[in-house]
Amino acid sequence: MKTESVLEKVFASGELAVTSECGPPRGAAPEKIIEKAKMLQGYVDAVNVTDNQTAMVRMSSFAACVFIKQLGMDPILQMVTRDRNRLAMQADILGAYAHGIDIMLCLSGDHPHFGDHPMAANVHDIDSVQFVQMVRDMRDKGRFQGGDDILNPPKMYIGAAANPFADPFELRVARLAKKIKAGTDFIQTQCIYNLDKFEKWMEGVRDRGLHEKVNIMAGITPMKTVGMARYMKKRVPGMDVPDELINRMAGVPKEKQSDEGIKISIEAIERLKEVEGVKGFHIMAIEWEQKVPEIVEKAGLLPRPKEFS
Amino acid sequence: MENFEPVIVAFCCHYCAYTAADMAGSKRLCYPPNVKIIKVPCSGKVDAIHIMKALEMGADGVYVAGCLDGDCHFKNGNIGAAKRVAYIKKLLDEIGIGGERVEMVLMSAGMGERFAQTATEITEKIRKLGPNPVKSVNKAKTAA
Amino acid sequence: MITAERKPMEELIECLRPYHRILLVGCNECVTVCSAGGRKEVGILSSALQMAFMKEGKTLDVKEITLERQCDPEYVEELVTHIDQAEAVMSMACGCGVQEIAGRFKSKPVFPALNTTFMGASERQGVWVERCQGCGECVLALTGGICPIARCAKQLLNGPCGGSTNGKCEVDPDIDCAWQLIWDRLKALGLEDRYEDNIAAKDWRTGRGGGPRKIIREDLVK
Numbered sequence: 001m002k003t004e005s006v007l008e009k010v011f012a013s014g015e016l017a018v019t020s021e022c023g024p025p026r027g028a029a030p031e032k033i034i035e036k037a038k039m040l041q042g043y044v045d046a047v048n049v050t051d052n053q054t055a056m057v058r059m060s061s062f063a064a065c066v067f068i069k070q071l072g073m074d075p076i077l078q079m080v081t082r083d084r085n086r087l088a089m090q091a092d093i094l095g096a097y098a099h100g101i102d103i104m105l106c107l108s109g110d111h112p113h114f115g116d117h118p119m120a121a122n123v124h125d126i127d128s129v130q131f132v133q134m135v136r137d138m139r140d141k142g143r144f145q146g147g148d149d150i151l152n153p154p155k156m157y158i159g160a161a162a163n164p165f166a167d168p169f170e171l172r173v174a175r176l177a178k179k180i181k182a183g184t185d186f187i188q189t190q191c192i193y194n195l196d197k198f199e200k201w202m203e204g205v206r207d208r209g210l211h212e213k214v215n216i217m218a219g220i221t222p223m224k225t226v227g228m229a230r231y232m233k234k235r236v237p238g239m240d241v242p243d244e245l246i247n248r249m250a251g252v253p254k255e256k257q258s259d260e261g262i263k264i265s266i267e268a269i270e271r272l273k274e275v276e277g278v279k280g281f282h283i284m285a286i287e288w289e290q291k292v293p294e295i296v297e298k299a300g301l302l303p304r305p306k307e308f309s
Numbered sequence: 310m311e312n313f314e315p316v317i318v319a320f321c322c323h324y325c326a327y328t329a330a331d332m333a334g335s336k337r338l339c340y341p342p343n344v345k346i347i348k349v350p351c352s353g354k355v356d357a358i359h360i361m362k363a364l365e366m367g368a369d370g371v372y373v374a375g376c377l378d379g380d381c382h383f384k385n386g387n388i389g390a391a392k393r394v395a396y397i398k399k400l401l402d403e404i405g406i407g408g409e410r411v412e413m414v415l416m417s418a419g420m421g422e423r424f425a426q427t428a429t430e431i432t433e434k435i436r437k438l439g440p441n442p443v444k445s446v447n448k449a450k451t452a453a
Numbered sequence: 454m455i456t457a458e459r460k461p462m463e464e465l466i467e468c469l470r471p472y473h474r475i476l477l478v479g480c481n482e483c484v485t486v487c488s489a490g491g492r493k494e495v496g497i498l499s500s501a502l503q504m505a506f507m508k509e510g511k512t513l514d515v516k517e518i519t520l521e522r523q524c525d526p527e528y529v530e531e532l533v534t535h536i537d538q539a540e541a542v543m544s545m546a547c548g549c550g551v552q553e554i555a556g557r558f559k560s561k562p563v564f565p566a567l568n569t570t571f572m573g574a575s576e577r578q579g580v581w582v583e584r585c586q587g588c589g590e591c592v593l594a595l596t597g598g599i600c601p602i603a604r605c606a607k608q609l610l611n612g613p614c615g616g617s618t619n620g621k622c623e624v625d626p627d628i629d630c631a632w633q634l635i636w637d638r639l640k641a642l643g644l645e646d647r648y649e650d651n652i653a654a655k656d657w658r659t660g661r662g663g664g665p666r667k668i669i670r671e672d673l674v675k
Binding site for chain 3: 081082086108109110111113114122124125126127128129130133134145161162163166167168171174175177178181182190237238
Binding site: 356357361362364365400403404405406442443444446 | 461463466493496497500501502503504505506507508509510511512
């Protein structure tokens with residue numbers, strides 16, 4: 001075992017892992033994030049906390065993770081390369097680990113263009129692949145990126161994102177290989193609606209034996225309305241929403257659409273359980289966290305193993 | 310404005326617009342004497358600086374007359390000219406002289422009527438706009 | 454070339470408001486190529502400035518000079534014969550030229566007529582695109598001749614990111630995804646295997662990160 005983290009233990013046990021996500025507030029009061037996390041308590045093994053998502057300023061992921069840790073839950077510190085240089089990143093990693101946070105997700109981050117500070121400097125001192133490598137070397141070599149020894153090396157369980165639906169498709173397995181080479185322990189994918197395409201990607205992943213080198217968690221986001229489905233199809237880069245899904249949502253009266261969306265998610269989970277190499281599910285229900293317990297339960301993912309936390 | 314007679318400079322291409330002007334002449338069509346014609350081999354020869362200098366030296370309006378789309382003797386000189394005129398119009402707006410004082414017009418060699426009509430219309434438009442504001446400097450000088 | 458664009462007229466007129474006699478200096482190199490500050494542009498700007506002043510009932514005397522380039526002291530020195538007649542200088546060169554003139558003629562206010570933008574190339578007539586950011590350690594040999602620092606919106610050295618869509622960048626559908634271009638080029642060269650070599654974190658000291666840079670050629674220094 002590389003770390004003491006809950007997530008590593010769940011994967012090692014052979015159980016399907018379950019994680020979800022919380023977005024910190026756009027202000028300095030922690031109540032909202034605590035409230036959201038409490039809804040997930042007992043239904044997930046660990047919970048991601050996003051980092052200035054869509055380039056909009058929010059309470060830092062680090063601070064929000066500390067509140068979640070205080071609830072007795074296991075947070076996953078998401079960190080983007082967009083906002084910090086390698087000094088700040090390593091400093092935050094030391095600080096987070098000191099607070100008992102031992103799982104993180106290394107990402108590039110959405111471009112400032114999309115957010116509330118398009119005028120800000122776009123840092124990217126390092127990219128997500130170099131970031132993974134840096135965190136791995138901090139853990140396994142006990143060294144900072146600059147080469148000096150770390151007094152008490154943080155032992156982070158390292159996650160990265162994968163998007164089987166972004167272009168170019170032919171590169172998406174190779175990109176995963178790069179991240180694994182750099183030291184990724186687990187992957188959370190972009191939310192999956194096109195199950196055929198996902199299975200095709202997994203085939204490519206398995207052909208190269210990559211599914212045994214990294215723990216892949218399938219991303220699931222329930223649709224609330226047909227409007228949301230259409231928006232995601234048209235406006236969100238790197239998202240693949242098949243027309244059948246939109247038609248299915250549209251074919252149901254408005255009051256019933258959210259239930260249909262949840263049904264679709266549960267069906268997706270059931271199908272993905274059968275895909276070799278899928279080691280868990282990452283359920284992202286942004287501003288709809290209250291539905292996560294229902295999805296986890298109906299998808300047969302309860303009870304969550306208690307012996308690891 | 311007391312008896313303001315606008316001075317209009319018209320850059321006319323040899324193959325079409327100037328020939329149209331000739332046609333207007335031979336047909337005895339009237340057009341205002343305010344329009345001073347400058348013959349150029351092609352409207353594409355007219356550069357931004359020529360238009361600027363004309364206005365700087367006190368012309369109240371300038372237009373560039375070239376061949377109809379697709380008919381330019383030099384292939385696409387008229388297209389280049391039109392783009393330059395559009396660029397200058399924006400610059401003139403930026404400095405407060407006004408892009409309306411400059412135009413691009415297209416016609417064929419046989420369009421004597423069109424030449425006369427364009428000359429008349431543009432003269433009237435500029436008359437309504439009033440004198441080129443650069444002349445204020447002369448007013449200021451005489452006032453001082 | 455170094456590319457630049459003329460500042461808005463309002464800004465330029467405001468700069469020069471207190472003056473009556475200026476030197477307007479163009480440059481025959483980069484800014485001529487990108488049609489921003491060459492002899493032609495000097496003429497047009499001179500005319501525009503004079504008309505703007507005349508409109509206010511004032512005059513502006515503009516001496517127009519275009520130097521071979523403004524980034525070499527030998528050429529800037531040519532302004533010596535005209536500098537005394539001018540109250541101020543407006544340079545139509547890139548930031549380098551403006552600073553050279555300001556550095557040589559310390560008692561004259563020197564103003565930039567342009568906003569210097571990037572190091573780029575002509576994509577086609579009238580269109581210039583960013584190609585290089587002067588990182589000081591060129592990686593073009595690794596990426597099939599396409600620069601990920603200058604052409605990737607996130608300067609990823611191990612791209613593409615998850616936002617690449619149809620070969621375009623998530624920030625602007627008119628911008629090509631640099632990593633799509635790199636991948637296509639590596640394929641065309643039969644170098645697909647290179648894609649999985651992870652490129653290490655960049656040492657920004659060779660770039661701007663190390664402070665303002667200097668190159669000294671000992672063999673050429675007098």
